[in-house]
Amino acid sequence: MDLNNFLIVSAILFSIGLYGALTKKHLVVIFMCIELMFNAVNLALVGFSKYQNLTLVNLNGHIFVIFIIAVAAAEIALGLAIVMSIYKNKDTIFITEIDSLKK
Amino acid sequence: MNLQDLYAISPQICMIVLGMLLILFDLFFAQKILLRPLVFIGLLGIFLLNVFLWVNIDSNKSIDAFSNSLVLDEFGLFFNCFFIGVVFFIIFISQDYIKSSKAKSEYYSLIIFSATGMMLLTSSMELISFYIALELTTLPIVALVAFNRDIKSSEAGVKFLILSGISSALLLYGMVILFGFTGSTLFDDIANIISQSSISNDKALLFSSILLISGFGFKISAAPFHMWAPDVYDGAPMPITSYLAIASKVAGIAILLRIIYSIFHVNINLIGSWSEILIVLSILSMFLGNLIAIRQTNIKRLIAYSSISHTGFILIGVISLLVIVSESGVSNSLDAASSVIFYILGYSLTNLALFTTVTIITNNINSSLIDDFSGISKISPVLAFTLTLVMISLIGLPPTVGFFSKAYIFNAAIKADLIWLVLLGLINTAISAYYYLRIVKILYLEEPSDNLSINFNYNQKLFVISTLVLIFIFGIFPRPLIDLSYIVVNILV
Numbered sequence: 001m002d003l004n005n006f007l008i009v010s011a012i013l014f015s016i017g018l019y020g021a022l023t024k025k026h027l028v029v030i031f032m033c034i035e036l037m038f039n040a041v042n043l044a045l046v047g048f049s050k051y052q053n054l055t056l057v058n059l060n061g062h063i064f065v066i067f068i069i070a071v072a073a074a075e076i077a078l079g080l081a082i083v084m085s086i087y088k089n090k091d092t093i094f095i096t097e098i099d100s101l102k103k
Numbered sequence: 104m105n106l107q108d109l110y111a112i113s114p115q116i117c118m119i120v121l122g123m124l125l126i127l128f129d130l131f132f133a134q135k136i137l138l139r140p141l142v143f144i145g146l147l148g149i150f151l152l153n154v155f156l157w158v159n160i161d162s163n164k165s166i167d168a169f170s171n172s173l174v175l176d177e178f179g180l181f182f183n184c185f186f187i188g189v190v191f192f193i194i195f196i197s198q199d200y201i202k203s204s205k206a207k208s209e210y211y212s213l214i215i216f217s218a219t220g221m222m223l224l225t226s227s228m229e230l231i232s233f234y235i236a237l238e239l240t241t242l243p244i245v246a247l248v249a250f251n252r253d254i255k256s257s258e259a260g261v262k263f264l265i266l267s268g269i270s271s272a273l274l275l276y277g278m279v280i281l282f283g284f285t286g287s288t289l290f291d292d293i294a295n296i297i298s299q300s301s302i303s304n305d306k307a308l309l310f311s312s313i314l315l316i317s318g319f320g321f322k323i324s325a326a327p328f329h330m331w332a333p334d335v336y337d338g339a340p341m342p343i344t345s346y347l348a349i350a351s352k353v354a355g356i357a358i359l360l361r362i363i364y365s366i367f368h369v370n371i372n373l374i375g376s377w378s379e380i381l382i383v384l385s386i387l388s389m390f391l392g393n394l395i396a397i398r399q400t401n402i403k404r405l406i407a408y409s410s411i412s413h414t415g416f417i418l419i420g421v422i423s424l425l426v427i428v429s430e431s432g433v434s435n436s437l438d439a440a441s442s443v444i445f446y447i448l449g450y451s452l453t454n455l456a457l458f459t460t461v462t463i464i465t466n467n468i469n470s471s472l473i474d475d476f477s478g479i480s481k482i483s484p485v486l487a488f489t490l491t492l493v494m495i496s497l498i499g500l501p502p503t504v505g506f507f508s509k510a511y512i513f514n515a516a517i518k519a520d521l522i523w524l525v526l527l528g529l530i531n532t533a534i535s536a537y538y539y540l541r542i543v544k545i546l547y548l549e550e551p552s553d554n555l556s557i558n559f560n561y562n563q564k565l566f567v568i569s570t571l572v573l574i575f576i577f578g579i580f581p582r583p584l585i586d587l588s589y590i591v592v593n594i595l596v
Contacts, residue, residue: 048283
């Protein structure tokens with residue numbers, strides 16, 4: 001196992017997430033795709049932290065991952081709350097049917 | 104952690120404490136009437152604290168805190184004062200909006216938390232604290248955009264959340280590559296390492312710069328990352344629209360300056376590619392913003408597109424800064440950097456007046472269609488005149504502050520030998536005159552509808568008139584603002 005494997009998997013995950021976030025129609029699936037992007041970033045961070053032995057002991061990457069997980073959780077909590085409020089108003093969470101701002 | 108660290112971020116700590124106090128106050132006391140005075144007194148206190156710190160700091164010297172991850176300098180202090188001022192203004196104009204709401208204290212404290220994020224953002228010197236501050240800025244704004252809980256507001260909120268999530272993921276990926284190839288999260292260390300980078304690292308750094316710029320592009324709503332702006336501006340409550348247009352955009356530009364001056368200025372090749380990418384963003388923003396704004400019938404959407412085109416103008420200043428840095432070194436870029444700050448100040452001042460008048464008008468006529476603004480000059484000459492002066496300032500004609508902002512940006516671009524970019528900017532100024540002056544025409548030359556009446560209280564009138572006077576005064580004597588913008592960027596250069 002070397003660093004390249006981590007980076008390749010992370011790049012693939014990130015691309016899948018980005019593709020899904022831009023093309024999917026279901027709001028919850030879009031949030032899952034965004035979550036996938038964050039996790040791809042986490043994987044790259046952990047890989048870099050473990051294998052890039054530039055300075056002595058580098059825990060920065062690992063700490064960064066913890067912060068990203070916390071922030072992503074906050075983001076999803078907020079997102080699901082807004083999805084609930086859309087569902088109450090409109091009875092749907094497919095973005096093709098949520099178009100009240102387009103005229 | 105020692106006392107000096109706490110001293111350096113005392114304004115931010117006080118802001119957080121104020122936000123929490125507001126929520127607690129709401130839990131324990133029934134008198135909602137006391138909330139507004141409490142907010143104003145708290146903000147005034149923090150503003151004075153900032154002024155105190157500013158007076159006591161040596162110019163050209165910065166205080167590092169938390170092992171170099173945060174910094175206290177004049178740049179950060181200026182933006183602290185700026186964001187507190189904007190919060191003051193937002194809470195002032197949300198008087199009518201929040202009157203009927205049950206969740207007053209949450210509204211105020213969300214605005215304050217978001218402003219705290221911006222204050223931390225402009226003083227962070229490390230990737231992790233930078234990212235946390237960025238999210239602290241964005242997430243409360245999402246909640247505020249969706250604050251009405253009706254379908255338009257929720258839709259705007261979810262759009263903003265998805266796009267800001269994607270943009271922060273892009274930004275994060277850029278940061279991770281930066282971290283991976285330098286092995287440090289501190290801006291200073293990163294700058295040290297990339298100044299001596301080899302050619303193989305340059306490609307990775309370029310890739311990370313592209314990701315970072317796309318992330319910033321979302322935050323400052325530069326085309327082609329502008330898609331969220333019109334819908335979110337339209338769906339959000341009016342005060343929050345102004346918060347997005349003023350504070351959020353200024354924060355984006357401020358961190359762009361901070362990142363350029365603390366990391367990327369050391370690597371000439373990288374600066375060159377940054378300016379090439381930003382030129383594309385700038386031209387696209389100006390043309391897309393202005394051309395689409397012509398067709399808009401809703402004032403909020405028009406403001407959104409006009410703010411996109413203003414992003415293009417601000418980016419001209421940033422580009423000329425980058426070109427000067429790559430050609431003749433950092434020390435010569437002072438003029439260009441200060442022109443960016445001056446543009447920000449002029450743009451914010453004009454937008455304060457714009458949003459106050461537009462809020463008053465839309466509250467009274469219950470519509471945000473431009474055609475419904477017809478004949479307001481006959482009912483309220485003060486509002487119509489202010490809006491006219493604001494439009495003149497947004498176009499960039501004398502005698503308003505907008506004229507000098509554009510003049511300084513173009514001056515910086517000419518110094519950087521970017522005459523063709525100046526020409527494109529002038530063409531766009533001409534295009535923008537069309538839709539700005541159309542509003543003036545509707546205000547003055549058309550007949551008012553029958554049952555139109557506009558009521559606004561003494562405070563609002565005072566505020567409108569004072570912004571009007573300020574736009575006018577700084578349009579004739581811009582010297583104080585120019586001096587201020589030199590002081591602000593002096594520490595960076």
